[in-house]
Structure formats: structure tokens, C-alpha cells
Amino acid sequence: MMTETFPSNWQAALDALCARVYEIRAAAGDAWPYHCDPKHGVWDTTEDGDWCGGHWVECLRIVAELTGDRKLEAESTYRAERLRPYLERDDMFRGHRFYYGAARQYAWTKEPRFRTLALAAAYALRSMAMKGSGAMPIGTQVQVRSTRIFGRDKACVDNVHPNLILDWWASEQTGDPEFVAGARRHLDHTIEYYVCDDYSTVEFRDYQTETGQPVGSPYTLLGANDDSCWSRGQAWAIGGYLRAWEATRDTRYLSIGRKLLDYWLDNTDGSRVPPYDFKDPLLTSDKSMVPLDTSAAAIVVEQLARISILKNLPPEAKYVASKAGVFVDGLLQHLTLPGDSRARSAGVLLHGCFNRPKNYATTSELIWGTAYLLFALYYLKTGRVVE
Numbered sequence: 001m002m003t004e005t006f007p008s009n010w011q012a013a014l015d016a017l018c019a020r021v022y023e024i025r026a027a028a029g030d031a032w033p034y035h036c037d038p039k040h041g042v043w044d045t046t047e048d049g050d051w052c053g054g055h056w057v058e059c060l061r062i063v064a065e066l067t068g069d070r071k072l073e074a075e076s077t078y079r080a081e082r083l084r085p086y087l088e089r090d091d092m093f094r095g096h097r098f099y100y101g102a103a104r105q106y107a108w109t110k111e112p113r114f115r116t117l118a119l120a121a122a123y124a125l126r127s128m129a130m131k132g133s134g135a136m137p138i139g140t141q142v143q144v145r146s147t148r149i150f151g152r153d154k155a156c157v158d159n160v161h162p163n164l165i166l167d168w169w170a171s172e173q174t175g176d177p178e179f180v181a182g183a184r185r186h187l188d189h190t191i192e193y194y195v196c197d198d199y200s201t202v203e204f205r206d207y208q209t210e211t212g213q214p215v216g217s218p219y220t221l222l223g224a225n226d227d228s229c230w231s232r233g234q235a236w237a238i239g240g241y242l243r244a245w246e247a248t249r250d251t252r253y254l255s256i257g258r259k260l261l262d263y264w265l266d267n268t269d270g271s272r273v274p275p276y277d278f279k280d281p282l283l284t285s286d287k288s289m290v291p292l293d294t295s296a297a298a299i300v301v302e303q304l305a306r307i308s309i310l311k312n313l314p315p316e317a318k319y320v321a322s323k324a325g326v327f328v329d330g331l332l333q334h335l336t337l338p339g340d341s342r343a344r345s346a347g348v349l350l351h352g353c354f355n356r357p358k359n360y361a362t363t364s365e366l367i368w369g370t371a372y373l374l375f376a377l378y379y380l381k382t383g384r385v386v387e
Helices: 008-028 050-067 070-082 084-088 094-109 112-126 165-174 177-194 231-248 251-266 294-308 315-321 324-332 367-382
Strands: 032-037 042-046 154-156 204-208 213-219
Touching: 008 032, 008 042, 008 050, 008 324, 008 367, 032 050, 032 367, 050 070, 050 094, 050 367, 070 084, 070 094, 070 112, 084 094, 084 112, 094 112, 094 165, 112 165, 112 177, 165 177, 165 231, 177 213, 177 231, 231 251, 231 294, 251 315, 294 315, 294 324, 294 367, 324 367
Parallel strands: none
Antiparallel strands: 032 042, 154 204, 204 213
């Protein structure tokens, strides 16, 4: 359950993150922040937000709300509108892009154009479902700068989060039962084909598009090897199943979410910040060579925080919610405060690992890691989610 008081160290972290958003905004200018090397303090940016542009829109909106900064609020709205051309992109990340960047704008501004935009994205995503299995693919134009994989014949464990996040919102907005029915098909498919016996997860599978059934063996793009467990994929799975329980109150999804979370708890130290891959062979021989990924822990804590502010939780949900504070405190060990020599600025979430196999931004400040920690602290501070 949500704590009755907001701890002073959490408030200091929230203040630092808000100040950091202003610094990132100044550094990125009209571009979109992506990742930053804490040693040099230089942001790598994109022209279109890549897969996480919606996260930046919501960062700006939250900080505008907390500070009362009308100019920042206007910029958040302006940037949400800038995402509109990417509605046509056949990309699983339309879910994130238009949930954080349009659905939440509508909840805050009440401007119908953002509701229309988010619903258009929701219907477009729902139409991607494969025949037969209902599996949600990554799309023919999926965009993540460090990777080169695409197609309607490929799906990944991530998809229970970005592909389905608009389903829950659109169902509430429209009453159309296909959003929940379609999401359930994909969730159930993922349990069968992506969740292992020990409740770790595999990352990718290819599909026979006529039947919608997977073919061949699972494989990885961002993990150590095809039999490993990429921690950010595990995080998306935890977040996705717990979000599904929040929306449906189906105890099957809560049970899966808890077991996925228990695997995480059993394979991390007290900080709950994981290695980028739970099964990297180097963990048993030279742990120092395996980077951490704070952004994965931030994804998990965002959903734990959502659940922790709900009322009248059943026992298993109370157990899950009780872990929110542990995750927050663990992440704050990696967040710089004023005077911290580990980075040039305060509010930097250190030790994010984007793509270890390609050695791309492996010890960096990642914009989605910053975003999810900010979202979690915002929920815990205000006791609400804007949607």
C-alpha cells in the first residue's frame, strides 16, 4: 500500500529529477533526448523520439504539473502533437508513443484531438494481431536505433507492455470488448511461449503468419545468448501482467506477474537493480564485467507504484505493492543528488544498459529509465495516475 507520508529522500529524488528534466530539455533543444554518458554529460538525441518519444512528453507534463510551469506544459502539448505523423508507422511502440504522449495529454488537457489520436493508435495496434494465436508482432517499421529487426512475423516478450498499454485505456474509453479480448489472447499466448518453468522469460520468436503460431526456437537480440533472460524483457513482462491484473482483476495475471517478480527478487541483491541479463555466464566468473540496468528496475517500479496507490488490495496484490518502496530505495542508490561526484549533474539515473551485445550505451543515463522512476515517484507523491 502507498505510504502515508512521502519520505524525505524520495522528495529529494523527485526534486532532483524535476531539475534534471529542465537540464535535459536545455541540452536537447528541439530534438528528443535518448541517452547520455554521465562522464561527459552529452546527450545523444533523435529527430523523432525513436521508440520513447511519448515518455519525454509525459516527463515534461509531470514536471509542469508539479512546478506549475505553464511554458513547460505548453511544450509537452506541442511535442505530443509532433508525434502525430508516426501514427502511420507499423510499430509496436505506437502503444507507448501514444499512451504517454496522447492518452495522458487528453486526461490532463481534455482536448478531444488527443483522445482521437490515442484511439486511432489503439485501433491500429489492435489490428496488428496475428490470425490464430492473437500474438502481437513487433511491426514492419518498428524503430529502435540500436537494433535492426522488424516484421509482422516476429514478436517478443516486451509486447505485453507496449502493444497492450492502449488496450486497457481504449476499453475504458469506448466499451469495445475487442480491446480486452485481444489483449487476453496475447497475454495467454505469451504465458505459453515466453514464460519458462522457472518464471524467467525468453525474448524473441518467429511466426508462421498464416497460422499465427511460433516456429523454431526462441532467440535473443539484447540478451547474452538465446537461452538467457534479458532483464528488461523480464521487466516488461512483470509490468505487462501486473497492468493486465490492474485493468481486469483477473487473478491469473496477478499470479503470473508475482511469479515473474519473484524470479527477479530471487536473482538480485537488496538494491533490486538487475544485471542486464540474469543468465549471463560471466555472472559466475567475473561479475564486474556484467553491466547493470537501472532502466529495467525503473520499468518494474512504475507498475508497482501504480498498484501501491490502489485501495482494498487482495493479499497477493498487497505483497506485490509492498515491494515498491524497496525498488525505489534501490534505484535511489544509483541516482545522483547535489554534490555527487559520479556525474556532472544531480538527478542522473546511472547504470542504464541499452544494448550490451552491440556495446551501445551500456553504462548510460537512459531517458526511459529517468521517465519511469519519475512516473513512480509522481504516483507515490500524488496518490493518482493521470489517465
